Amino acid sequence: MRIYVTGYGVISSIGENVEETLLALRSEKTGIKQGKKTYSEHFKVGEIGWTNTELVQRFDLTQEASRTAILGMIAAKEAFKGHALNSDIRTGLISGTSVGGMDVSEIAYKDFLNGETDDLSIYKNHPSGTTSEQIAKELEIDAYVNTISTACSSAVNAIMLGARMLLSGQLDRVVVGGTDGLSQFTISGFRSLMIFDEEWCRPFDETRKGINLGEGAGFLVLETEETIKRSGKQPLAILSGWGNASDAYHQTASSPEGFGATLAMKSALKVAGLDPSDIDYINAHGTATPNNDLSESHGIKTVFGSTIPPFSSTKSYTGHTLAASGGIEAVFGILALNKGILLPNLNFKQAIEETGLVPVKNYSEGNTIKHILSNSFGFGGNNSTIILSAI
Amino acid sequence: MYFIQHIESITHQDSFQKDNIWNDLKPLTGENELISPDYKNYIPVAALRRLSTILRMGITASKACQEKVANEFDSISVGTALGCLTDTEKFLVTINTVSGDILSPTAFIQSTHNTISGQISLDLKNHAYNMTHTQNALSFEVALKDGLLCIDEGKNSVLVGAADEAIPFLERLRGSLIETEHPFTSGATFLVLSGEKGNSIACIQACEVYFTNENKATQVEQFLAANNCSFQDLDLILEAGSDFKSQAKKHYSFLKYSGFYQSASAFAVHMANDWLIKNGDDKTILIVNNLESNKLGLTLIHRNDVEA
Amino acid sequence: MSDLKENLKAQIIEQLNLEDLTPADIQDDAPLFGDDGLGLDSIDALEFIVLLDSNYGIKIADPNEGKEIFQSVNTLAAYISKNQ
Numbered sequence: 001m002r003i004y005v006t007g008y009g010v011i012s013s014i015g016e017n018v019e020e021t022l023l024a025l026r027s028e029k030t031g032i033k034q035g036k037k038t039y040s041e042h043f044k045v046g047e048i049g050w051t052n053t054e055l056v057q058r059f060d061l062t063q064e065a066s067r068t069a070i071l072g073m074i075a076a077k078e079a080f081k082g083h084a085l086n087s088d089i090r091t092g093l094i095s096g097t098s099v100g101g102m103d104v105s106e107i108a109y110k111d112f113l114n115g116e117t118d119d120l121s122i123y124k125n126h127p128s129g130t131t132s133e134q135i136a137k138e139l140e141i142d143a144y145v146n147t148i149s150t151a152c153s154s155a156v157n158a159i160m161l162g163a164r165m166l167l168s169g170q171l172d173r174v175v176v177g178g179t180d181g182l183s184q185f186t187i188s189g190f191r192s193l194m195i196f197d198e199e200w201c202r203p204f205d206e207t208r209k210g211i212n213l214g215e216g217a218g219f220l221v222l223e224t225e226e227t228i229k230r231s232g233k234q235p236l237a238i239l240s241g242w243g244n245a246s247d248a249y250h251q252t253a254s255s256p257e258g259f260g261a262t263l264a265m266k267s268a269l270k271v272a273g274l275d276p277s278d279i280d281y282i283n284a285h286g287t288a289t290p291n292n293d294l295s296e297s298h299g300i301k302t303v304f305g306s307t308i309p310p311f312s313s314t315k316s317y318t319g320h321t322l323a324a325s326g327g328i329e330a331v332f333g334i335l336a337l338n339k340g341i342l343l344p345n346l347n348f349k350q351a352i353e354e355t356g357l358v359p360v361k362n363y364s365e366g367n368t369i370k371h372i373l374s375n376s377f378g379f380g381g382n383n384s385t386i387i388l389s390a391i
Numbered sequence: 392m393y394f395i396q397h398i399e400s401i402t403h404q405d406s407f408q409k410d411n412i413w414n415d416l417k418p419l420t421g422e423n424e425l426i427s428p429d430y431k432n433y434i435p436v437a438a439l440r441r442l443s444t445i446l447r448m449g450i451t452a453s454k455a456c457q458e459k460v461a462n463e464f465d466s467i468s469v470g471t472a473l474g475c476l477t478d479t480e481k482f483l484v485t486i487n488t489v490s491g492d493i494l495s496p497t498a499f500i501q502s503t504h505n506t507i508s509g510q511i512s513l514d515l516k517n518h519a520y521n522m523t524h525t526q527n528a529l530s531f532e533v534a535l536k537d538g539l540l541c542i543d544e545g546k547n548s549v550l551v552g553a554a555d556e557a558i559p560f561l562e563r564l565r566g567s568l569i570e571t572e573h574p575f576t577s578g579a580t581f582l583v584l585s586g587e588k589g590n591s592i593a594c595i596q597a598c599e600v601y602f603t604n605e606n607k608a609t610q611v612e613q614f615l616a617a618n619n620c621s622f623q624d625l626d627l628i629l630e631a632g633s634d635f636k637s638q639a640k641k642h643y644s645f646l647k648y649s650g651f652y653q654s655a656s657a658f659a660v661h662m663a664n665d666w667l668i669k670n671g672d673d674k675t676i677l678i679v680n681n682l683e684s685n686k687l688g689l690t691l692i693h694r695n696d697v698e699a
Numbered sequence: 700m701s702d703l704k705e706n707l708k709a710q711i712i713e714q715l716n717l718e719d720l721t722p723a724d725i726q727d728d729a730p731l732f733g734d735d736g737l738g739l740d741s742i743d744a745l746e747f748i749v750l751l752d753s754n755y756g757i758k759i760a761d762p763n764e765g766k767e768i769f770q771s772v773n774t775l776a777a778y779i780s781k782n783q
Contacts, residue, residue, distance in 0.1 A: 098504075109480075109483050109487075112563075113483075120563065120564060120568060121568070123564060127472065128474075128525045129525045129527040129529075133527070142603045144602065145602050146526050148522065148523065148524060148525075149474070149504035149505055149524070149525045150504075150505040150522065151505055161522070165540070170540075184486060185482065185483065185486065185499075188482075188485075188486040188494055188499070189482065189496070189499035189502070191494065192485075192495065192745070193500070194496075194748070194762045244520050244521065245518055245519070245520070246467075246509075246518050246520075248512045248513050248517055249513075250741070251501075251510070253741055259518070263518055379503055380503070380510070380512070380513070382505060382509060437737075437738045440718060441716060491752065493748060493752040494749070495714075495745075496742060496749075500742060
């Protein structure tokens with residue numbers, strides 16, 4: 001049974017919806033700038049310019065919530081627009097997030113530490129699970145709600161679980177994706193790992209130094225073949241494969257040979273029933289850390305051998321949006337399938353000496369693209385891959 | 392059917408590596424501390440030095456499970472409601488008290504929810520499917536449902552677990568955000584499920600989650616009916632609260648034994664499994680997770696049929 | 700120098716939570732990283748950077764620089780003496 005994508009929505013530093021996002025991709029315009037918040041001003045980040053309150057007003061949301069929940073509501077609402085709630089179509093929501101409502105709870109906690117009165121009601125927004133419940137409430141979805149928290153692979157894992165629940169008949173339709181708002185916690189956390197690049201990040205480049213962080217959300221609506229007959233929705237793409245595997249190498253570092261990455265890509269190809277040669281474009285995880293890009297390159301070489309399809313990392317557009325990245329990049333993937341786009345790996349100049357792999361350098365449309373493979377890897381060696389296919 | 396091959400809990404009860412946890416089960420008072428095994432027997436010292444309570448509990452319970460089953464886990468699915476609170480709070484303190492650019496990274500690295508399942512895979516050198524779910528009071532049930540789905544998909548040695556840890560800060564939220572009469576506690580329960588019966592005594596027949604504000608009694612009745620049984624067939628109800636006490640032949644509020652943590656319904660599965668081992672005539676147990684008023688988790692545990 | 704080394708050992712034990720060790724267990728020239736030594740890893744390398752900053756006011760901006768410096772208590776002590 002096929003799993004169809006029938007809706008998509010996205011918000012990140014390059015655009016507040018799918019249309020704006022496509023324009024930014026086309027014009028090769030990065031969303032990464034010098035940060036504007038007190039905690040981001042020393043770094044280059046893919047920040048969304050509006051405050052939480054402004055976002056709630058601009059997007060006509062019904063709830064005050066954390067940034068993670070608000071960004072999730074915006075992208076999920078866009079994805080679900082035009083989909084009717086119907087008691088015959090059991091609809092669930094699965095969202096990925098790494099920090100949940102930290103952007104608001106960290107402010108209250110700071111007051112507490114300083115001996116000031118902290119507003120206890122703020123902490124209700126903290127749990128990651130609550131962010132998904134708030135997004136589901138915004139869409140009035142209540143058949144099933146779940147949150148995946150596997151760091152940077154969360155959204156892809158949410159997409160994968162959604163597909164599996166559809167196949168098993170537990171749901172008829174599911175909104176899946178991921179969301180993460182920037183917070184001081186996250187920025188300080190990655191700073192403590194000393195993996196920021198003070199310049200614009202350069203995935204797969206020999207001179208790459210590390211990441212630029214970003215924020216955003218990306219969501220898809222998935223339906224079964226059966227559901228589409230009832231919902232009457234036009235499919236945008238097919239979700240044809242998925243896989244998750246554990247690298248089991250180190251808490252933060254990826255194995256040098258990309259073992260977990262290889263397993264994830266191979267199992268996604270197996271689910272899709274495709275050969276590596278069927279893949280027309282790879283949207284790599286490509287965080288621009290020395291370790292990830294080398295490890296992922298080796299993984300790609302292992303899976304694809306000597307004929308590696310065009311590949312790129314779009315982290316140099318959006319920054320690394322953590323748990324949201326797989327959702328945002330799935331939206332990019334659908335755009336690529338439908339318009340034959342090869343997305344450029346901005347800021348790339350020089351191939352990694354050890355691998356010699358050269359990513360896509362320029363934006364182009366009208367290519368024949370039938371199958372796209374998209375990687376997302378998280379802390380703790382959580383490696384995930386999905387494959388999206390043209391209708 | 393999803394057969395319970397082995398189950399381990401580290402809680403404020405004497406529940407780890409016991410023949411039957413009911414032998415020593417007592418209602419908790421606020422005085423009971425977490426009963427920790429000697430973690431050095433399970434985790435290399437080099438790794439142990441960094442690990443907070445929730446990680447120690449999770450890895451140790453998982454490892455004890457792996458030692459008891461023949462096959463390597465082909466799926467690992469963990470639920471946690473609030474995740475690694477100790478390290479989260481520690482890093483919040485760091486970022487608010489340390490001036491300058493250089494911050495200790497260890498607490499941050501170990502603050503993410505999937506550190507539990509990630510460390511389990513690292514420790515066991517397990518490359519299988521590895522998932523972390525978090526859905527407030529239904530965190531265990533959504534992880535369990537993933538594990539059951541893995542068995543439906545053909546996996547056969549499926550680790551499912553839940554872990555949460557208490558920190559003193561939670562006490563500040565009592566009465567406002569968290570309404571409970573029970574002490575805040577830490578706990579981890581991990582179980583191995585298989586589609587094959589093996590030496591198991593009991594199986595999980597079904598697990599369902601509800602996110603609507605409909606009448607809970609109706610939801611329970613419909614769940615039971617969908618699984619071809621009714622209240623009369625239930626030998627025991629294990630419930631977070633006590634709404635269904637009057638309909639039960641026997642009834643325990645499991646939070647009295649686990650204390651309050653939002654994934655405590657995993658411990659109720661351990662209580663159910665060991666109840667069926669101890670009480671040979673009883674067959675069917677329902678776990679009602681009504682810890683949060685706007686959600687419901689239902690898990691039906693059944694004694695394995697004796698084959699003719 | 701020997702005072703510096705003894706202090707360093709105590710600080711290493713504290714910063715890295717090496718609860719089971721005493722300063723006497725750490726040899727001046729024994730490798731700190733890898734399986735032949737104390738078995739420390741890349742996270743510990745970052746903790747060493749924190750240790751140098753908070754105890755000695757020495758800042759290392761690039762974790763790669765640490766590889767040479769953190770080889771043993773001897774190399775650490777030499778680096779501190781030179782840069783303090």
